[in-house]
Amino acid sequence: MTLTITKIAEDLAAGRCSSRELVDDALARIKTHAALNAFITLDEDAARRDAQAADRARRAGGAGILAGVPIAHKDIFCTAGVKTTCASRMLAEFVPPYDATVVRKMKAAGCVMVGKTNMDEFAMGSSNETSHFGPVRNPWDHKRVPGGSSGGSAAAVAARLVPAATGTDTGGSIRQPAALCGITGLKPSYGRVSRYGLIAFASSLDQAGPMAATAEDCAHLLAAMAGFDERDATSLDAPVPDYAAELGKDLKGLRIGVVAEHFAKGVEPKVAEVVREALREYERQGARLVDVSLPNSAHAVPCYYVLAPAEASSNLARYDGVRYGYRAPEYQDLEDMYKKTRSQGFGSEVKRRIMVGTYALSAGYYDAYYVKALKLRRLIADDFARAFEQCDILAGPVSPSTAFALGAKNTDPVSMYLNDIFTIPVNLAGLPALSLPAGFADGLPVGLQLIGRYLDEACLLNAAHRFQQATDWHARVPAGI
Amino acid sequence: MTYGLAALDAKDIEKVAHLARLGLSGPEREAYAQDLSRILDLVSHMNAVATDGVVPMTHPDAAGLRLRGDKVEQEIDRDQLMAVAPQARDGLYLVPRVIE
Numbered sequence: 237m238t239l240t241i242t243k244i245a246e247d248l249a250a251g252r253c254s255s256r257e258l259v260d261d262a263l264a265r266i267k268t269h270a271a272l273n274a275f276i277t278l279d280e281d282a283a284r285r286d287a288q289a290a291d292r293a294r295r296a297g298g299a300g301i302l303a304g305v306p307i308a309h310k311d312i313f314c315t316a317g318v319k320t321t322c323a324s325r326m327l328a329e330f331v332p333p334y335d336a337t338v339v340r341k342m343k344a345a346g347c348v349m350v351g352k353t354n355m356d357e358f359a360m361g362s363s364n365e366t367s368h369f370g371p372v373r374n375p376w377d378h379k380r381v382p383g384g385s386s387g388g389s390a391a392a393v394a395a396r397l398v399p400a401a402t403g404t405d406t407g408g409s410i411r412q413p414a415a416l417c418g419i420t421g422l423k424p425s426y427g428r429v430s431r432y433g434l435i436a437f438a439s440s441l442d443q444a445g446p447m448a449a450t451a452e453d454c455a456h457l458l459a460a461m462a463g464f465d466e467r468d469a470t471s472l473d474a475p476v477p478d479y480a481a482e483l484g485k486d487l488k489g490l491r492i493g494v495v496a497e498h499f500a501k502g503v504e505p506k507v508a509e510v511v512r513e514a515l516r517e518y519e520r521q522g523a524r525l526v527d528v529s530l531p532n533s534a535h536a537v538p539c540y541y542v543l544a545p546a547e548a549s550s551n552l553a554r555y556d557g558v559r560y561g562y563r564a565p566e567y568q569d570l571e572d573m574y575k576k577t578r579s580q581g582f583g584s585e586v587k588r589r590i591m592v593g594t595y596a597l598s599a600g601y602y603d604a605y606y607v608k609a610l611k612l613r614r615l616i617a618d619d620f621a622r623a624f625e626q627c628d629i630l631a632g633p634v635s636p637s638t639a640f641a642l643g644a645k646n647t648d649p650v651s652m653y654l655n656d657i658f659t660i661p662v663n664l665a666g667l668p669a670l671s672l673p674a675g676f677a678d679g680l681p682v683g684l685q686l687i688g689r690y691l692d693e694a695c696l697l698n699a700a701h702r703f704q705q706a707t708d709w710h711a712r713v714p715a716g717i
Numbered sequence: 718m719t720y721g722l723a724a725l726d727a728k729d730i731e732k733v734a735h736l737a738r739l740g741l742s743g744p745e746r747e748a749y750a751q752d753l754s755r756i757l758d759l760v761s762h763m764n765a766v767a768t769d770g771v772v773p774m775t776h777p778d779a780a781g782l783r784l785r786g787d788k789v790e791q792e793i794d795r796d797q798l799m800a801v802a803p804q805a806r807d808g809l810y811l812v813p814r815v816i817e
Contacts, residue, residue: 330801331801332801333793333794333797333798333800333801334793425777426776426777427777440775440776440777466785466790467790467791469782469783469784469785470776470782470783471783473783532766535762535763535765535766537759538759538760538761538762538763539763541756541759541760542760542763549737553737553738556738557803558802558803558810558812559801559802559810560801560802560803561801561803562803563803563804567813568813569813569814569815570812570813570815571738572740572813573812573813574738575738575739575740576740578737578738578739578740579739579740579741582739587739587741587749588749588752588753588756590737590739591730591733591734591737591739591749591753592753592756592757594733594736594737595725595729595733595753595757596760598733598736605760607773608763608764608768609760609763610773610774610775611768611771611772611773611774612763612766612768612771613773613774614771614772614773614774615766615768615771617774617777617778649752649755649756650755650756650759653756653759665777666776666777666778690777
C-alpha cells in the first residue's frame, strides 16, 4: 500500500473516501502497530471532529490539497490543549496554552492531527532510545532503532500509520531517521520555517520540516509550513515558492557535487554502493557528477558537540520547576528544589549534554571550546560555499550505516554522536538538505542525502521527485504493513 | 589523540553540575566524569585546525536577528499560563522561602 498525500487528495476530491474514514483508519492502524511505540499521545476525539469539519468544508468547496489529510506532529511542537512532552519526564504532564506556528499553519491548511509522535528526549539522540516513553522500533526490523531524534515520525510514516508527520532537525534528526526508515524527509534552510512553539534544543541549529513517503508530498507540506513569522526572531522574510509547481523539471545539465569525504572510511561498503548506484540514476537522467571536497567537515562533529550542548544548557535552564513542568516532590530550599527537579526530570543524555555545554561556556574554557567551535563553524560553512561554485546540489549518504540494533550504541555517547557525521555540517551551515530512499542493504533502507544552496529547497525537491519518478524505493513498505 | 585539554574527574563534575543546578549521586559523578572526558577528547580534535583571524559564526549568516517594536503582540490569558505551574496561588508562583 502506498499512502501518499497526492493520492489521498485525489480520492477525497473524487469522493472515494472521507477525511473521517482516513482518520478512523489511521487511528486503527496506530493501534494495530502499537508495538512500534511511535506515538506518545493520541488526540482521537479532536481528530474525528476536525476530520468531519474538513469533510464539511470540502463539500462547501475550496479545499486545498492538504485539507482533511491525517498527520502527526513530533511531540516537540506545542499543541494547545494537547499534552506536549518532548519525550521527557520534565514535561510529561505539560499541556501548552498555545499552538506552535507550524501547528497553526498546518491546521489552517486543513491537516488533521491524530497525535504526537515519540522522539529522543528533548531531541537529543540518534536512535530514539533516550525517550522517557521508551524506544521506537524500526518497522523494517523491530529489533533495530528507527534513528532519531524524529524516530516516531519516521516509523509512523514508514509503517503508513499516517501519510505525513513533522520533524525537527538540529544535527540530522529528520534526515537520519528518514534514511533508516526508508522515507523522504526534508530539513529546510535555517529561518525558512518558524521555530515559534517548537521546544528549543539548540536555537541556531533547530529547524522544522516535513517527513512523508515522497518528495512531492514533502513539497506540499513545506509550502504549508514555511513562511515568515513575526514571532520567531530568526524567521526569514522571503517569499515561499510553490514547491509542488516546480516539480518535474528535467535534470539535464544539473551538476551534482559528490562529496569525497562522505565516501571515506567508516561508511559501510554496501551503503556506499547503494548511494553510488543512485548517483548513476542521476547520470542516466542527464545530471553531471562533479567531485567536490568539504575538508573541514571532518571537524563538524566536535564543533557541533560544543555548540549544540552550549545552546542546550542555556535553553534548558528554563526547566526549574517553577513556572511549568515537573517539580520534585520533596526539597529543602530553592536551590535544592532546582537540583532535585532537574536531576529527576531530565534523563541521562540530556544531563550529559547540559553539563558539556555548561563546561564549554564556563569561565576559563569559553574561548578554548565555544569560540573555537564558532570559528570552525565558519570554516565548515565556507567549504559549502566553495563547493557550490562548482555544482548545484551535493550528494552522499545520509548515515554511514543502516539501522543498528536497539542497545548497540546507547552506552557509548561518542559512537552514537558519529552517526550524524554527514548530517551535522549542514545544520552548522544552515543549508537545506533532504533524505530520500535510495535502495536497500541487507534488507534495510539506505538514504541518499541531497544538500542544496541556501533557500533552494525547490531544487532538492525536484531532484528527489525526478529520482522517485524513475525508481520505486520510496514505495516499498516493510513486511506486514 | 588529544590536544592537551583536561580530562575531568568527579570533583570537576560536581562543580559543573552545580553550575547547571543538577544534583548527582557519587556513582553518577564518576560515570559522567568518564563520559565527559571522552566527549571532550572528541571535541579536542577541533584544535587540529588553525582558526586565527576567522570570524566566529554564531548562526547562519543569511538569517540575522530581527528586532521588533516594543509593543504587545499576543496575550495568553494569565490564568491559563499559570494553570500549568506546579504551584501557584493568587496569580503568584510559589517557591520555597528565599528571604527570612
